[in-house]
Amino acid sequence: MHLNKHLSCLALAALLVSCNLKNKPGKYDNEEGIAADSNSKTNKKTTNTPKIAGAIAPIISERISGGATIFMNPGSEPLASLLDYIPLRCAPVKKDWYPVSVDFDITKEEFSKPLFHKGRKIKVNGVAAGTLQRDIKLPVSTNGEKMWATINGYTEKKNIRNGTIIETALSSFLKQHAGRSTDDMQPFIRNFKLEEETTLKPYILYFNYESGIDDPSPLYRLALVFQGKQLIGVLHSRPLQLDGSSTRRLQRGFTISYLNGIDKTLKEDFAVKFNKFIVSVD
Known part of the structure; x- marks a missing residue:
C-alpha cells in the first residue's frame, strides 16, 4: 500500500511538472514546481523539473503561462504585465477571457497612499512578478505581518497554465489512475490542498x-x-x-x-x- 501511494504521488508530480521550471521552485511561499503547461507547443518534459521528495507543494491558485498582460477590461487598457509562472486567482472564464486578481507587495508608505505609477516593478512574496502599465489607485490590505495591493482585471484564457486549473487537472488525473478510493485520491487532495x-x-x-x-x-x-x-x-x-x-x-x-x-x-x-x-x- 505504501508503495502504491508513493507511485501515485510520483505520477501526479509527473503530470503537474511537465514544463521547464528552471529556477522556479521555492519562489512563492505556498506553491512550487507544480504547473503543467499544456498550452506549450512542445509540452515536453525537461531535465530541469524539480525533484520530488514525498509530496509536492499544493496548488492553491492558477499560474501565468509564459507571461501575460492584465487589462482593465477584455482587450482594453493594460494594467500590468506579469512574468511567467506568477500566481493569481481566476474567476470562471468568459468568452476566452478570465477575470483575474493578483496581489503584490507594497511598502508602509504605499499602504498609506495607495497611488501607484506606470513603470513600477511589482513583486509577489518578494519575487519579481512584472510591471505596472499605468498610473492607478489600488485597494490595499494587510494581515499584520505584510501589506499588499490588489490588481483586478482580465487576461486571455491562453495565458493560464492548464495544469494549474483544478478541473483540467482532475480530468487528467482520473484518466491516468484507475483507483477511486480515498487513498487513491490522496495525492490529488494533497496537491490541491x-x-x-x-x-x-x-x-x-x-x-x-x-x-x-x-x-x-x-x-x-x-x-x-x-x-x-x-x-x-x-x-x-x-x-x-x-x-x-x-x-x-x-x-x-x-x-x-x-x-x-x-x-x-x-x-x-x-x-x-x-x-x-x-x-x-x-
Missing part, C-alpha cells in the same frame, strides 16, 4: 472554494464526493469533463457528475442532502 467537509454524513467532501472575485463569500468550486471510502462523484460550479459520468443539476448553480455504476438511490440521497444543505448556507 482540498479541505474536508463532513457535514453531509455519510458523505465526505474534499473541496476548494471559488476565487472570491465575483462573490466576497464564495461557495465551493469543486468537491470530491466520497461515500464510505469510495469516490462516487464530483461536485462542481464550473464546467467539468469527466469521461463516462452522468450529471445532475443541483441548487445554487452546482452540478454533480456521478461516476459510472453508482446506485440510483445513492445518487438521489446525496442530491437531496446537498440541496438542503446548500440553500441554508449564506
Whole structure:
C-alpha cells in the first residue's frame, strides 16, 4: 500500500511538472514546481523539473503561462504585465477571457497612499512578478505581518497554465489512475490542498472554494464526493469533463457528475442532502 501511494504521488508530480521550471521552485511561499503547461507547443518534459521528495507543494491558485498582460477590461487598457509562472486567482472564464486578481507587495508608505505609477516593478512574496502599465489607485490590505495591493482585471484564457486549473487537472488525473478510493485520491487532495467537509454524513467532501472575485463569500468550486471510502462523484460550479459520468443539476448553480455504476438511490440521497444543505448556507 505504501508503495502504491508513493507511485501515485510520483505520477501526479509527473503530470503537474511537465514544463521547464528552471529556477522556479521555492519562489512563492505556498506553491512550487507544480504547473503543467499544456498550452506549450512542445509540452515536453525537461531535465530541469524539480525533484520530488514525498509530496509536492499544493496548488492553491492558477499560474501565468509564459507571461501575460492584465487589462482593465477584455482587450482594453493594460494594467500590468506579469512574468511567467506568477500566481493569481481566476474567476470562471468568459468568452476566452478570465477575470483575474493578483496581489503584490507594497511598502508602509504605499499602504498609506495607495497611488501607484506606470513603470513600477511589482513583486509577489518578494519575487519579481512584472510591471505596472499605468498610473492607478489600488485597494490595499494587510494581515499584520505584510501589506499588499490588489490588481483586478482580465487576461486571455491562453495565458493560464492548464495544469494549474483544478478541473483540467482532475480530468487528467482520473484518466491516468484507475483507483477511486480515498487513498487513491490522496495525492490529488494533497496537491490541491482540498479541505474536508463532513457535514453531509455519510458523505465526505474534499473541496476548494471559488476565487472570491465575483462573490466576497464564495461557495465551493469543486468537491470530491466520497461515500464510505469510495469516490462516487464530483461536485462542481464550473464546467467539468469527466469521461463516462452522468450529471445532475443541483441548487445554487452546482452540478454533480456521478461516476459510472453508482446506485440510483445513492445518487438521489446525496442530491437531496446537498440541496438542503446548500440553500441554508449564506
